[in-house]
Amino acid sequence: MRLAFTEIRRAPVRYLLLVAAVALLMFLILFQQALQDGLVTAFVGAVRNQSAPVLVYSVDAQRTLQASVIPPPLEAELRAVDGVGDVARVDQGTFTVEVDGELRDATILGTDNAEIFHPTELVEGREPETAGEAIGSSVDFAVGDEVEIVPFGDAEATTITVVGLARDVQLNVTPTLFTDSETFAEADRAANPDVAVVLPNALAVVPASGVSAEDVVDAIDAAVPDAEALTRTEAADTAPGVAQVRQSFQIIFALYVLVIPLVTGLFFLIITLQKADALTLLRAIGAPASTLVRTLLLQVGAVLVLGLLVGTLLYAPLSQMQVGGLKLQFDAGSVLAWAVLIAVLGLLSVFAAMRRVLRIDPVEATIGPGVR
Amino acid sequence: MKLALREMRRRPGRFVVAWTILALIAVLLMFLGGLLDGLLGSQTGAYRSQQADLIVYSENARESLPRSQITPEVKAEVERVEGVAEVGSLGSTQLGARPEDDPDSRDLMAVVLFGYEVAPRGVPEDPPGLGKVVADSSLRSDGVSVGDTLLIGPARTPVEVVGMVDATTYSGQASLWASIETWRAVTDENRPDLAGRTTVQALMVRVEAGDDPEKVAAAIDDATGETKTLTISAAIEALPGVSQQRSTFSQIIGVTALVAGVVVALFFALITVERTALYGILKAIGASNRTLVGGVVLQALVVSLAAALVGAVAALVFDVLIEPGALPFAATPARLLTSTMLLVIAGVVGSAFSLRRVLRVDPAAAIGGTP
Amino acid sequence: MNSNPSVASSAESNDPSSAKSGPALVLEGVRKVYSSGGGETVALDHADLRVEHDEIVALVGPSGSGKTTLCSIAGGLLSPSEGKVIVAGEDITEYSARKLTEFRRTSVGFVFQSVNLVPYLTARENLLVVNELAGRGSRRSDAKDRADNLLKELGLADRADNLPGGLSGGERQRVAIGRALMNEPALVLFDEPTSALDSKTGDLVVKLIRDEIKARGTAAIIVTHDDRITHYADRTVRIEDGRISA
Numbered sequence: 001m002r003l004a005f006t007e008i009r010r011a012p013v014r015y016l017l018l019v020a021a022v023a024l025l026m027f028l029i030l031f032q033q034a035l036q037d038g039l040v041t042a043f044v045g046a047v048r049n050q051s052a053p054v055l056v057y058s059v060d061a062q063r064t065l066q067a068s069v070i071p072p073p074l075e076a077e078l079r080a081v082d083g084v085g086d087v088a089r090v091d092q093g094t095f096t097v098e099v100d101g102e103l104r105d106a107t108i109l110g111t112d113n114a115e116i117f118h119p120t121e122l123v124e125g126r127e128p129e130t131a132g133e134a135i136g137s138s139v140d141f142a143v144g145d146e147v148e149i150v151p152f153g154d155a156e157a158t159t160i161t162v163v164g165l166a167r168d169v170q171l172n173v174t175p176t177l178f179t180d181s182e183t184f185a186e187a188d189r190a191a192n193p194d195v196a197v198v199l200p201n202a203l204a205v206v207p208a209s210g211v212s213a214e215d216v217v218d219a220i221d222a223a224v225p226d227a228e229a230l231t232r233t234e235a236a237d238t239a240p241g242v243a244q245v246r247q248s249f250q251i252i253f254a255l256y257v258l259v260i261p262l263v264t265g266l267f268f269l270i271i272t273l274q275k276a277d278a279l280t281l282l283r284a285i286g287a288p289a290s291t292l293v294r295t296l297l298l299q300v301g302a303v304l305v306l307g308l309l310v311g312t313l314l315y316a317p318l319s320q321m322q323v324g325g326l327k328l329q330f331d332a333g334s335v336l337a338w339a340v341l342i343a344v345l346g347l348l349s350v351f352a353a354m355r356r357v358l359r360i361d362p363v364e365a366t367i368g369p370g371v372r
Numbered sequence: 373m374k375l376a377l378r379e380m381r382r383r384p385g386r387f388v389v390a391w392t393i394l395a396l397i398a399v400l401l402m403f404l405g406g407l408l409d410g411l412l413g414s415q416t417g418a419y420r421s422q423q424a425d426l427i428v429y430s431e432n433a434r435e436s437l438p439r440s441q442i443t444p445e446v447k448a449e450v451e452r453v454e455g456v457a458e459v460g461s462l463g464s465t466q467l468g469a470r471p472e473d474d475p476d477s478r479d480l481m482a483v484v485l486f487g488y489e490v491a492p493r494g495v496p497e498d499p500p501g502l503g504k505v506v507a508d509s510s511l512r513s514d515g516v517s518v519g520d521t522l523l524i525g526p527a528r529t530p531v532e533v534v535g536m537v538d539a540t541t542y543s544g545q546a547s548l549w550a551s552i553e554t555w556r557a558v559t560d561e562n563r564p565d566l567a568g569r570t571t572v573q574a575l576m577v578r579v580e581a582g583d584d585p586e587k588v589a590a591a592i593d594d595a596t597g598e599t600k601t602l603t604i605s606a607a608i609e610a611l612p613g614v615s616q617q618r619s620t621f622s623q624i625i626g627v628t629a630l631v632a633g634v635v636v637a638l639f640f641a642l643i644t645v646e647r648t649a650l651y652g653i654l655k656a657i658g659a660s661n662r663t664l665v666g667g668v669v670l671q672a673l674v675v676s677l678a679a680a681l682v683g684a685v686a687a688l689v690f691d692v693l694i695e696p697g698a699l700p701f702a703a704t705p706a707r708l709l710t711s712t713m714l715l716v717i718a719g720v721v722g723s724a725f726s727l728r729r730v731l732r733v734d735p736a737a738a739i740g741g742t743p
Numbered sequence: 744m745n746s747n748p749s750v751a752s753s754a755e756s757n758d759p760s761s762a763k764s765g766p767a768l769v770l771e772g773v774r775k776v777y778s779s780g781g782g783e784t785v786a787l788d789h790a791d792l793r794v795e796h797d798e799i800v801a802l803v804g805p806s807g808s809g810k811t812t813l814c815s816i817a818g819g820l821l822s823p824s825e826g827k828v829i830v831a832g833e834d835i836t837e838y839s840a841r842k843l844t845e846f847r848r849t850s851v852g853f854v855f856q857s858v859n860l861v862p863y864l865t866a867r868e869n870l871l872v873v874n875e876l877a878g879r880g881s882r883r884s885d886a887k888d889r890a891d892n893l894l895k896e897l898g899l900a901d902r903a904d905n906l907p908g909g910l911s912g913g914e915r916q917r918v919a920i921g922r923a924l925m926n927e928p929a930l931v932l933f934d935e936p937t938s939a940l941d942s943k944t945g946d947l948v949v950k951l952i953r954d955e956i957k958a959r960g961t962a963a964i965i966v967t968h969d970d971r972i973t974h975y976a977d978r979t980v981r982i983e984d985g986r987i988s989a
Binding site for chain 1: 392525637
Binding site: 002003006007010011275277278280281282283284285286287288289291362363365366367 | 811814815818820821841844845846847848849852853855856857858859860861862863864868872873875876906922926934
């Protein structure tokens with residue numbers, strides 16, 4: 001509508017500043033959303049995106065793989081639980097490795113049954129067929145990489161070849177490799193020569209046929225107090241640190257989301273108050289109240305659309321980069337969700353300004369500040 | 373200038389609006405800063421409280437404590453290096469702890485058991501006897517107090533808490549400080565995969581008075597050929613996640629301050645339009661540009677400071693209210709100060725935006741009735 | 744007769760012929776009472792007034808006499824407490840706020856004493872604004888032609904693209920007159936049109952009002968103290984303490 005945009009054209013600076021504020025805030029929200037997602041994935045991607053429906057840790061580990069250990073008696077107890085189908089051992093260790101002459105950290109996950117425990121999404125290459133081969137996290141490795149475990153002292157060095165890549169399978173923000181127990185044991189011996197015996201950190205469990213993952217989890221928890229069973233999603237979502245990350249970001253998001261409608265709402269209230277005279281005049285000469293309200297909504301709508309668009313555009317190039325070692329992603333779904341939320345709040349925020357517009361009594365054009 | 377202040381007092385409405393939004397942004401800034409400090413604090417407490425000057429890792433560990441292993445031979449070599457005053461072993465194991473009266477609890481306290489020889493601040497010079505530990509005070513929120521016995525790990529190894537120390541958390545977990553012997557005994561019992569080792573993870577080194585720690589560090593690495601020695605502050609930066617969190621959060625804080633600047637610019641733009649008549653009159657009666665500009669800047673300053681005050685109070689209240697274990701948050705004076713400065717700078721710069729219009733006002737237009 | 748594409752939609756125009764020749768305004772026993780706090784204020788007390796379709800009436804009286812109230816009621820800005828208001832054959836006494844808004848848009852023109860122009864619209868845009876806001880108004884090109892013609896008549900053709908801030912007091916007043924005439928009203932209400940102008944500009948405006956109103960055969964009520972206006976008005980009505988005399 002002409003009036004709405006004519007007004008913006010005549011005083012562009014203030015509207016542009018408002019658009020800038022909305023854009024920056026939208027950018028910040030998207031950035032932090034991606035950061036949160038990236039952080040969570042980098043922490044527990046390997047747990048979430050692997051094939052076993054149930055993981056069992058020792059209860060002392062409080063849901064971290066590296067603190068968990070399953071000694072043989074515990075393993076025997078677990079295998080015997082009703083409802084447990086196939087079981088695989090899962091080894092985990094963090095090592096210093098050398099790839100292409102460069103020293104790096106790597107988490108290695110070993111298993112004695114890759115059919116049960118393997119990354120669910122292979123994006124390049126193939127699965128390991130022999131010992132010494134592994135699937136690597138796609139952001140850290142390339143197919144064909146020779147990963148040498150840096151030995152401690154004069155222990156024997158050992159090398160793992162990356163034959164496949166999987167997406168979003170990092171553990172603890174470290175490059176991660178999926179391989180078999182034998183290869184893991186060799187790597188472990190290279191880095192820790194005086195290790196006596198390699199015990200699995202956890203067990204990957206497939207429920208027996210006809211039994212659901214939740215049922216197996218309950219059964220194990222009830223039967224074996226020294227172990228903690230979790231479904232794959234639980235294991236990822238309730239890992240320590242993940243909940244804390246989510247919680248902290250929750251509060252941050254709430255604050256940012258509050259700022260936007262506060263700024264738009266107060267902005268439009270102020271300019272409505274400032275042009276009260278002109279609005280009264282318009283009502284007096286016959287402009288319907290609904291038209292003036294529509295003008296207001298059009299303006300706030302235009303500001304929000306432009307601001308959200310610019311904010312998203314600012315964020316798009318960033319999402320192709322790595323920030324602090326984290327790969328960010330452009331998730332169209334969450335961008336849309338945030339845009340809708342902010343747009344709705346922004347529209348609601350002009351409620352006060354709208355009320356002011358509706359409260360105008362056209363007779364004030366004649367009566368003015370005092371009755372004559 | 374006084375006129376500017378009087379305007380704020382007589383017609384607070386327009387300034388209250390800007391103050392409200394800036395206050396919210398101030399809360400955001402302080403909260404982000406507090407979150408960052410809290411996260412970093414909880415991750416690095418054990419290191420920051422160290423009184424030694426250097427920490428020695430094995431070279432292949434890439435500055436990671438859990439992966440580092442120092443043999444007794446290497447330790448002996450380090451002791452012989454020129455400039456080294458004292459060398460102490462450091463070992464750590466992550467375990468779960470249960471209270472004595474609930475040995476089968478499934479809800480454990482996440483702790484890191486440190487074996488030490490060179491004491492951090494607040495921990496006794498001589499390590500406690502076998503089976504005794506000094507606990508980090510964050511365990512108080514779990515109901516632990518001096519004299520309690522904790523059962524560590526799957527083997528439920530009992531240790532007695534003989535003292536408490538502040539701010540020594542590591543990786544977000546509470547620490548227990550014990551002698552090397554206690555540490556080894558507990559680890560052997562509870563981590564069969566780590567049992568039987570003769571190594572420790574790192575060495576804490578105190579440098580001779582007057583010597584340059586960096587030089588001594590280089591000397592140690594030269595002497596052993598298989599270590600990586602860092603100053604404590606460098607080691608803290610190298611702890612996993614520290615530098616990434618710092619840079620990421622700083623970027624977010626920076627952009628948020630930018631938003632504050634834009635908001636101030638916005639509201640001063642709105643206000644200035646109303647005041648062109650006023651400025652015209654002031655200029656006509658002899659107010660210099662400098663006075664008017666000073667007035668605007670002063671108002672921006674006052675609004676920003678008032679907003680920063682709200683943010684600081686909110687941060688302090690939050691700090692007091694949340695449980696130490698619930699959310700990592702620390703409202704430090706340094707952080708509150710830098711956040712305040714950021715906000716004030718953003719506010720003053722933002723207000724500068726409207727200054728062009730102030731300077732352009734023609735005093736002659738004041739006479740003869742402006743529109 | 745003025746062809747009125749813009750008022751064609753006015754469904755309440757009872758009788759086109761009476762609108763042309765009948766009185767522009769009939770007030771019958773109009774009373775306006777405000778109750779406030781303890782008592783009542785009677786702003787208008789049994790006002791009777793009849794303005795013919797092409798009459799110019801000057802309205803004089805001291806401040807607080809009820810002039811503003813009378814104009815407000817006549818212009819559909821206010822509803823009376825008692826009595827009848829008929830403008831160009833249309834009985835607006837019981838009109839709802841929304842119908843009054845439409846009535847004001849199509850049938851009356853206002854030139855207020857203080858705020859007359861929308862500050863962020865040019866002179867031309869100020870003339871066009873209500874037509875646009877109504878939505879169902881005439882086509883933009885027709886309205887634009889009419890606006891430009893009006894501006895030319897008012898001697899403002901070269902100021903059409905100026906914002907009110909770039910116009911002198913007299914020029915702004917002329918734009919306001921143009922705006923009041925845009926919808927070809929049956930009645931135009933003026934509130935002290937020359938009180939803020941110097942004598943030369945005042946002369947010009949007085950002349951313009953007279954010429955434009957007479958040329959269109961529109962009725963007008965002009966609240967004024969200005970002798971120049973009372974001089975050429977068809978008649979002068981005095982109002983005091985809410986009562987009309989003579």
